[in-house]
Each structure stands twice: as structure tokens, then as C-alpha cells.
Amino acid sequence: MTLRLYDLAGAEPDRRFSPYCWRTRMALAHKQLAYETIPWRFTEKGAIASSAQKLVPVLVDGDRWIADSWIIANHLEDTYPGNPSLFGDSGARALTRHYSNIADGLVGAIFPFVALDILDHIAEPDRAYFRESREKRLGMPLETFVADREKKLPALQASLMPMRNTLKAQPFFGGDRPFYADYALFGPFQWARCISPFALLEKDDPVRLWRDRLLDRFDGLGRNTLAYDV
Amino acid sequence: MTLRLYDLAGAEPDRRFSPYCWRTRMALAHKQLAYETIPWRFTEKGAIASSAQKLVPVLVDGDRWIADSWIIANHLEDTYPGNPSLFGDSGARALTRHYSNIADGLVGAIFPFVALDILDHIAEPDRAYFRESREKRLGMPLETFVADREKKLPALQASLMPMRNTLKAQPFFGGDRPFYADYALFGPFQWARCISPFALLEKDDPVRLWRDRLLDRFDGLGRNTLAYDV
Numbered sequence: 001m002t003l004r005l006y007d008l009a010g011a012e013p014d015r016r017f018s019p020y021c022w023r024t025r026m027a028l029a030h031k032q033l034a035y036e037t038i039p040w041r042f043t044e045k046g047a048i049a050s051s052a053q054k055l056v057p058v059l060v061d062g063d064r065w066i067a068d069s070w071i072i073a074n075h076l077e078d079t080y081p082g083n084p085s086l087f088g089d090s091g092a093r094a095l096t097r098h099y100s101n102i103a104d105g106l107v108g109a110i111f112p113f114v115a116l117d118i119l120d121h122i123a124e125p126d127r128a129y130f131r132e133s134r135e136k137r138l139g140m141p142l143e144t145f146v147a148d149r150e151k152k153l154p155a156l157q158a159s160l161m162p163m164r165n166t167l168k169a170q171p172f173f174g175g176d177r178p179f180y181a182d183y184a185l186f187g188p189f190q191w192a193r194c195i196s197p198f199a200l201l202e203k204d205d206p207v208r209l210w211r212d213r214l215l216d217r218f219d220g221l222g223r224n225t226l227a228y229d230v
Numbered sequence: 231m232t233l234r235l236y237d238l239a240g241a242e243p244d245r246r247f248s249p250y251c252w253r254t255r256m257a258l259a260h261k262q263l264a265y266e267t268i269p270w271r272f273t274e275k276g277a278i279a280s281s282a283q284k285l286v287p288v289l290v291d292g293d294r295w296i297a298d299s300w301i302i303a304n305h306l307e308d309t310y311p312g313n314p315s316l317f318g319d320s321g322a323r324a325l326t327r328h329y330s331n332i333a334d335g336l337v338g339a340i341f342p343f344v345a346l347d348i349l350d351h352i353a354e355p356d357r358a359y360f361r362e363s364r365e366k367r368l369g370m371p372l373e374t375f376v377a378d379r380e381k382k383l384p385a386l387q388a389s390l391m392p393m394r395n396t397l398k399a400q401p402f403f404g405g406d407r408p409f410y411a412d413y414a415l416f417g418p419f420q421w422a423r424c425i426s427p428f429a430l431l432e433k434d435d436p437v438r439l440w441r442d443r444l445l446d447r448f449d450g451l452g453r454n455t456l457a458y459d460v
Contacts, residue, residue: 088325091318094405095325101392102332162331175324 002036003028004060006048009039010121010195014226017121017194019107019187020069022222023100024057026183027069029218031076031083035059042126069187070100073180086180099173099181106188109156110200116146117196149198156200160207167206171213178214186214190222192230199230232266233258234290236278239269240351240425244456247351247424249337249417250299252452253330254287256413257299259448261306261313265289272356299417300330303410316410329403329411336418339386340430346376347426379428386430390437397436401443408444416444420452422460429460 005025008018016022016037028035040047040056051058051065059066059075066075077086077093087093115134119142122130131142138145163185172178173185189211192200201208215223235255238248246252246267258265270277270286281288281295289296289305296305307316307323317323345364349372352360361372368375393415402408403415419441422430431438445453 088321089319091405091409092322092325094400095318095322095329095403095409095411097399098392098396098403098411099325099328101395104395105392162328162335165331165334166328169327170324173325173328175321179321179325181325181328 001062002034005035005037006040006056006058006060007037008056009041009123011123012121012226013039015121015194016225017118017191017227018056019103019191020055021057022190023069023103023180023183023187024059024072025221026186026214026218027073027076027086027180029221030086030178030180030183031080033076033080033083041123043129069184070097073100088174088179092179096179096181096184100184103184103187106185107191109159110188110192112145112152113149113156113198113200114146114192114196115142117198121195153200157202157205160205163210164206167210172210178217182210182214186211186222190215190227194225194227197228197230201230232264235265235267236270236286236288236290237267238286239271239353241353242351242456243269245351245424246455247348247421248286249333249421250285251287252420252424253299253333253410253413253417254289254302255451256416256444256448257303257306257316257410259451260316260408260410260413261310263306263310263313271353273359299414300327303330318404318409322409326409326411326414330414333414333417336415337421339389340418340422342375342382343379343386343428343430344376344422344426345372347428351425383430387432387435390435393440394436397440402440408447412440412444416441416452420445420457424455424457427458427460431460 005021005028007016007021007025009016016039025037045054048054048056048058048065048067051067053067055067057067057069057072059072061075061079066072073086087096119127119130135141166173170176173181189200201211235251235258237246237251237255239246246269255267275284278284278286278288278295278297281297283297285297287297287299287302289302291305291309296302303316317326349357349360365371396403400406403411419430431441
């Protein structure tokens with residue numbers, strides 16, 4: 001049975017930008033599993049009600065509805081042990097969890113740069129929901145939140161120094177080839193380039209070169225999607 | 231032959247506080263290797279000249295002088311393969327390198343809280359060297375650098391959220407038991423408590439509870455050292 005993935009989409013059905021869904025899509029490709037994606041919008045909570053929560057990614061595997069990118073990754077690893085491992089080996093799974101949490105923090109760090117671009121790209125029915133829910137959380141208008149993003153960029157880039165240092169020493173966080181740790185950290189950067197023309201990374205930044213290597217994986221899965229060339 | 235470790239000391243020879251040396255001491259204990267430490271002060275560059283650089287930790291293993299905590303960890307893993315693995319397994323070594331780089335970043339993040347306390351605890355000949363070299367790098371007096379540290383604490387604690395989230399889900403970054411990834415991140419916190427009475431972590435912070443679990447390892451290696459109970 002084909003796996004199905006509910007995947008966040010913008011107004012254009014092919015604008016797939018969720019940092020969490022990107023983790024899962026890279027993980028599915030890594031596991032060499034066939035799947036189809038279902039474009040999903042923020043306000044379509046009913047479509048994923050069987051997952052007993054309100055966020056994507058949601059993977060449907062037979063009669064199981066599975067939410068949360070980390071839980072999905074573990075499900076894929078455990079359910080399809082004959083396929084290439086997402087974690088390298090058993091001991092590495094625990095070490096990988098923290099990458100997932102670091103990536104969550106990175107989504108928060110990048111959000112002030114792309115928040116208004118998200119609003120520009122999502123479907124009309126989602127816009128009021130997105131603005132209201134995010135402005136309530138932030139306590140300010142989105143326009144205020146993203147103001148002066150050029151001035152904030154050096155601090156973001158400086159915060160990537162540990163990533164940069166690792167990537168100067170090895171091509172992927174997983175070593176010579178990417179593992180799920182890479183896909184988790186890839187998510188926030190892919191999210192940004194799918195939704196925003198704002199360049200977060202300098203062209204020669206080792207973090208950008210690593211991201212580009214990941215864009216090339218799986219026959220260009222990440223590159224051949226609606227996105228900005230930044 | 232007994233391994234020898236050059237270990238940064240304060241004015242008191244038993245005040246061992248280097249975040250990098252602590253990684254190595256925990257790693258040596260994990261590998262169940264006997265070693266002796268040699269207290270070393272910032273200005274004693276000559277004593278470690280055989281390592282062809284000027285920083286500790288320096289491990290002397292037979293006729294080899296090895297510097298850099300990450301290189302030392304890899305040396306121990308490769309030279310003593312029959313002893314407990316520092317990385318869990320081969321695939322996890324690449325994933326562990328990034329923990330080491332994250333920990334380096336954490337040293338930088340904690341430095342504004344403990345810089346002046348370091349000056350108070352190091353040996354008299356080291357003080358002028360330390361103040362001059364650090365103030366040149368910082369571009370300001372140490373007193374200015376550490377001013378208002380109470381006000382800066384919430385931002386530091388907020389930055390630990392990814393660590394906190396991982397530690398809510400598993401007792402160590404390595405999973406059920408610590409690996410080198412844990413020792414790397416432990417270093418900055420042990421450095422702080424060896425040199426400063428300033429409490430960086432709330433008593434119920436999962437990061438502090440994890441640190442305390444590491445203090446208990448190896449018969450209290452980290453706890454039974456000259457340090458503050460913070």
C-alpha cells in the first residue's frame with residue numbers, strides 16, 4: 001500500500017514549505033519508500049483529524065495515522081528495517097534526537113526573517129488564521145516582527161558557527177553521507193527558500209554548500225520544488 | 231605506561247576548570263584508562279611545547295603528545311578499541327563531532343557570566359596574561375563584559391531549550407547512558423561551577439538534572455573536585 005503524507009502547501013498547491021514535512025520527505029526518500037503527498041492547508045484541520053492532533057506532517061501507513069516528524073522517522077526506521085537506516089545504527093538514534101530539537105530551535109530563529117513571506121504565499125483561507133494565530137503568539141504585528149531583518153542577519157549567521165565548523169570537517173552531519181540528523185537541520189533552510197526570496201546564507205557559507213549538497217540528493221528532490229534560488 | 235594529561239589549574243592546584251580538559255577527563259574515565267593529571271597554568275606554554283601548540287588539554291601517551299579534546303577523544307577510541315566505546319558505534323562518531331562544536335559555542339555563551347570569576351581564581355602569574363589576552367579579544371574591560379549578568383541570564387537559559395527538550399525525552403544525549411556527546415556538553419557547565427559561584431541553571435532545570443547525573447558518574451569524578459555547589 002502506498003504511503004500518504006499530508007504536506008503543508010501554499011496558495012499554489014506545489015508550494016511545499018513546511019520545515020517539518022521536508023524532514024519527512026527526505027526521510028521517506030532515504031528509506032527508498034514510495035509515497036504520495038496530499039497538499040494540506042493550515043485551516044484544513046478536519047482532513048487530519050484521524051491523527052488526533054492538528055499539525056502536519058501526518059503520515060498514513062495502512063490504517064495508522066502518524067503525526068510528528070520525529071515519531072514518523074522512528075516509525076519508518078522500525079517498520080522498514082530492511083531499508084537503508086535513517087540513523088546509521090542503533091546507538092546513533094539517541095544522538096540524532098537532539099538534532100531534531102536543534103532544528104526546531106532553528107525554525108524559531110529563522111521565523112523573524114520569513115514570517116511575512118509566508119503570509120504572501122499561503123492560500124487565501126489560511127491568511128487570516130496565520131496572521132491571527134502568529135500575532136497572538138508573538139504579541140505584535142507580523143510587519144513589526146520582520147522589520148529590519150537585514151540588520152538581524154549577522155546575528156543569525158553568527159549563531160550558525162557550530163554548524164559551519166562541523167561542515168568544514170565533514171560533508172554531512174552524518175559523516176560522508178547524510179542521515180536523518182542532516183534532514184532535520186535541512187528542514188528550516190528548505191522552508192526558508194521555499195517561501196522567501198530573502199537570502200539567509202552567503203554563497204560561500206559551508207552551511208549553504210551543505211544545504212546545496214542535500215538539494216542534489218534523491219535526484220534533486222529538494223531542488224525540484226517550487227522555491228527561490230537563494 | 232600511565233597516560234598523562236596537562237590540565238588547566240587555578241591558583242589552587244586542585245582548581246581544575248577547563249571545559250575542554252573536563253571533556254577529556256570524562257572520556258578517559260569512560261574508556262577506563264588510568265591517567266595522571268599535571269596541573270598547568272595559562273602561562274606555562276613551555277611545558278607543553280612538545281605538542282606543537284599552546285593550549286590544554288594535552289595528552290601524553292607514550293611518546294605521543296596529543297592536543298585538542300576532539301583529537302584526543304578519537305585517539306583514545308582508535309588506540310584502545312577494546313575499552314568501552316566513546317561514540318556508541320562507528321556511525322555515531324560523525325554525529326558526535328557536532329556536539330563538540332555546539333559545546334565550543336556554549337563556552338562562548340557562558341563566558342560573559344564567569345569571566346571575572348576566572349580572574350579571581352587563577353594563579354598570580356596568569357592574571358595579567360588572562361586579562362590582557364581576553365580584553366584584547368573582547369575589546370572591553372572584563373568588568374564591563376560581565377556587567378548585568380543577572381539580566382542576561384534569561385536569554386542564556388532560553389537558548390538551552392533544545393537541550394532541555396532532548397533531556398525531557400531521554401536521560402542522556404547518548405540515550406540511556408552517556409557517551410562523548412554528553413561529556414562535550416558537560417564541559418562548559420563543569421567549567422562554570424569549578425570557577426564561579428554564579429548559578430546558571432535553576433534547580434529543577436532538566437539541563438541541571440542531567441549535569442548532576444554526570445557529576446555522579448565515575449564515582450563522582452566531576453563532583454569530587456574543587457567547585458561551587460551551584
